[in-house]
Each structure stands twice: as C-alpha cells, then as structure tokens.
Amino acid sequence: MEFLTDYAGFLLKLVSVALVIGVLLAMVANGKRKSQPGSLSVTKLNENYDSMKEDLDRQLLDKKTLKNQLKEKKKQEKLDKKANKKAAKDTQEVPKKRLYVLDFDGDIKASAVASMREEITAILSVATAKDEVVVRLESGGGMVHSYGLAASQLQRIREAQIPLTICVDKVAASGGYMMACVADKIIAAPFAILGSIGVVAQVPNVHRLLDKSLIDVELHTAGKYKRTLTMLGKNTDEGREKFKQDLEDTHGLFKSFVSEQRPQLVIDDIATGDTWYGREALENKLVDQVMTSDAYLVAQYKDSEVVQVSYKQPKGMAERLGLSVFSAFEQKAVTWLGKLTQSRGF
Template sequence: MEILTDYAGFLLKLASIVIAIGVVLAMISNSKGKSRSGSLSVTKLNDSYDQMKSELDQQLLDKKALKEKAKTRKKQKKEEKKTHKKMHSLDAENIKKRLYVFDFDGDIKASAVTTMREEITAILSVARPEDEVVVRLESGGGVVHGYGLAASQLQRIREANIPLTVCVDKVAASGGYMMACVADKIIAAPFAILGSIGVVAQIPNVHRLLDKNMIDVELHTAGRYKRTLTMLGKNTDEGREKFKQDLEDTHDLFKRFVSTQRPALDIDAIATGDTWYGSEAVDNRLVDQVMTSDAYLVSHYEQADVIHIAYKQRKAMSERLGLSLFSAFEQKAVAWISKVIQSRGY
C-alpha cells in the first residue's frame, strides 16, 4: 500500500505538470493561428552511388590502378563535354535526362497521399517531357476512397505527359495495384506480390449477445438504405443483399479502372481477388518487367540524374512536445519503479 501511495502521488504531480504545459501550448497555438507547412528534401542519388564506388576503389585498388581509373574518368568527362558542345548546348544539365524518385508506403487509409500530393506538385513544376518519374510503391491496399485519391494523384503525372514508372519490391495489392496500374510501366521484384483485384468487407454483429442480456439497441434512419448492416442491431436479408450489391458495384468500378489503364489485361480472368508473384505476373500482363527498384535506378545512373524527392510535414509544437513529454514520463516512471523495487529489496 505504501508503494501504491507513493506511486499515485508521483503520477498526480507529473500529470499536473503535463496538463499545465499543454494548456499553455494550446493558448500559444490558438493565439498565433499559424498553419503548419512542410519541407522538401532533394537528394541526388548519383552522388551517393559514386561515393560508394570511390570508397570501394580506395580499399580494393592499388595506387597505380586508382591513378589509371581517375585518368580514364577524366577523359570520359572531357568527351562528354565535347558531345554537349556539338549539340549546341550552353548548359549540359538541360540535356541530361532526370529521374525523379519518390516513395509511397501505404497503410489501410492511404495516409501517405498527404505527402505524395506535395511531392508530385513539386516534381511537375520542373519536370520536362524527356524526364521520368519513378514511384517505389509498397501497399497491401485499404479503403476505396483513400486509394482512389492516390491513384488520381498519379494520374496527374500521366496527364502532364511525363513518363511514369512504378517499382514494386514487396507488395502492390488491391488499392496498391490500383495505384500501380496508372503507370506507363510497372516493374516488380521476382517475389513481389501483385493483384488482389477484389473488394472485401466484414462487420461483427453482437445482437444475439445483447438480446440475451436484455439490452435493446434503437437505430433510426431516414432513407431506406442509410444503414444496411449494423454491429449492434438485428440485420435483415434485405440489408445483407444491399450490402453485397454495393461490394459488387465497387468491384465493377475497380475492374473498369484497371481495364482502362491496362487494356491488354484479361480483366475477368485476373479480377478474382487472387495474387501473383512478380515472376508470374509478367505472364498475365499485370507487370511489364521483373527487376528490383535498385537495379532499375542503377541502370540509369550513367545516363541520367537520379533525384530523390521527399516531402516532410512539420509537426505542431504541441505534438512534438507531447511526444517528448510522453517519453520523459515513461523514463521517469521506469526509473522511479526500479528505485522503489531496489530500496524495498524486491
């Protein structure tokens, strides 16, 4: 009991401090009313690749070989400059193709679309028709409206007449494949999972449990199909049929979208909800080529500038401080409990 009393007192003091700081931060935030903005990170991947090669050469080659390689590289650069002059270019950078790369790691809500839309907007402000956009996509799918918006964002690239390539190293299923099929070209690793062109929904129902315990649930709606299935009330056959029909309608919409983007597909044969590995997906034309995203990017390092784009959303001060306070609270609580246990000899 003494330990519990001490612990309760400690928690009460700490909670009071946290609440006081939270109130002050909320007041500051409301008074300023500033909107949160993000920052764009731009990284030239060629430089990282060249640095790795240089470090390996330093470790593996002797001085003579290093000198010879540097001489060869200098000669290559000189030849490149001559080529550019012959093409009457004042700036070689304006001729060299650019690959703009960004990542989409999708959850069930397609939350990453928030940053993806900013990345696409930034790319489209500078991209030229001879450039290319590469999306490294990973998603097992999720809600229809979320992934519908994500696919629509990728369509902006196609509408701007910029070549779009989607690389799938692990999974692009269901809503993930809905996004991927927008691309001019889909590249998948041999064991990446693709497909799952289907729709699924499940709702638990505890009506019998509530009825057994004499608990009534009232549900009032205006509109015949405002609520088809419910978790708490008794479901009807009519409601079930309407719910199933909604799923079928969504599936038909999904199929039409994929078929429009990739007309060579036998949509009825592959829209069964089944999935395929990358090496198999080539045969049914779900993908165009089997290769990892790393191999694809490396193959362009010599001919193009490969630029990685990442938009990072700034968190509000209250959020950042909240996480810090939670972490501090956790550390202090663990330290206090450990001290009590040691002092009591437990």
C-alpha cells in the same frame, strides 16, 4: 514526516501546474503551425551512388591501382567537359533527362497520399515531357475512397504527359494495384505480389451477446439504406443483400478502372481477387517487366539525373511533446479497428 508529506504535496501540485501550462503552450503552438507548410527534400541519387563506389574502391584497390584509376577518371572528365563545351557552341545544349523518384508505403488508409500529393505538385511545376517519374510502391490495399484518391494523384502525372513508371519490390495488391495500373510501365521484382482485384468487407456483430445480457440497442435512420449492417443491432436479410450489392457495384467500378488503364488485360480472368508473383504477373500482363527497383534506377544513372523527392508533413502536437509511443499506439489501434470493421475495402 509531516514536513516531507507537505513538501511532496507541493511538488505534485507544481508538476501538475507545469504539465497543464506545457499542454496549453503546445496547443497554442499547434494552432500557429497549422498554417505552416511541411518541408520538401531533394536527394541526388547519382552523387550517392558515385560516392559509395569511390568509398568501396578506396577499401578494395591498392594505392597504385587507385591512383591510376583516379588519374584516368580526371582525364576522362576533362575530355567530356571539352567535348560538351564544343557541342554547346555548335548546337543548342540539350538538358539531361531528369528522373524523379517517389516512395509510397501504403497503409489501410493510404495515409502516404498526404505527402505524395505535395511531392507530385512540386514535380509538375518543373518537370517536362522528356523527364520521368518513378514511384516505388508498396501496398496491400485498404479503403476504397483513400486508394481512389491516391490513384487520382498519379493520374495527374499522366495528364501532364510525363512518363510514369511504377516499381513494385514486395506487394501492390488490391488498392495498391489500382494505383500501379495508372502507370505507363509497371516493373515488379520476381517475387513481388500483384493483383487481388476484388473488394472485401467485414462487420463484427455482437447483437446476440447483448441480447443475452438484456441490453437493447436502438438505431434510428432516415433513408431506407442509410445503414444496412451494424455492429450492435440485429441485421436483416434485406440489409445483407443491399450490402452485398454495394460490394458488387464497387467491384464493377474497380474492374472498369483497371480495364481503362490496362486494356491489354483480360479483366474477367484476373479480377477474381487472386494474386500472382512477378513472373506470373508478367505472363498475365499485370506488369510490363520483371526487375527490382534498384536495378532499374542503377541503369538510369549514366544517362539521367536521378533525384529522390520527399515531402515531410508538419509534426503534430503529440510528436512535438515527445509522445511518440502514444502516437504509435494510436496509429496501430486505428489500423486494427479499421481492419476489423472495414467496409468496402480493396
């Protein structure tokens, strides 16, 4: 038993040393990889669509019909190739329109903007005015400054004179709609939720609980309005009024921004914090067309080269160590805390 106890103690020390060495190596690797860029991937959606159609034909059509169909397809491809070759000799060949597809799935911090800014930078380096950028946007809103940055990234596309289309299949509310309104054209699914042009803030206060427990909280500031409402201290009527005024000022900026992007809106009628489904949003001029993003993209396959662009951020140390569960828990905790204490959020 004494031998087993000593051996167990030795193994425990060995595992502890190995863990410390592993963490140190990961920290060194993390420092080296900070300067390394992420990876950009491009998927040709036309080819994916054609491949799925061919697979379905093979499963559903009989051999004779499939053979005739493939024969006709090859014949048509030869004729098209011959016609394009002849047209290229007579006139300068006009490149096919390219449609770039981005996905933005927004959380309260608009974390996806870190990848979207890289995707937009890459697209702007090659896109022309005859191309188009389509953003499939899903967001219920979040922090003011985060969604302000996200909307500014989309404005880069407009400033480059490249058509921008936003497709909303589920929700683009509050900060999400702030992003959507930048587009030349907004397309929404029939039951997508849009609007919520308002500002909300909440701050829990446990001062009375602490007071009962004889716990004092001291807060020292330099500047009259450095802190208006707090979680732990006693809030004043003056602080509350200043906090409310800040919300009104932010709401005014929000309304002004939306009005500039979509002058056709009667802003005072729709900037009430209310939301509308797709068809109602069309009636209120919040969107320009009711259609799913899938239907819109499928309609472009024939005349455009449709490519999906995605930028993947470098993995953090926790992910490289395989601590995906811890990372997920940390992200959920931050999101929950943000919702609990959010200040001036869309």
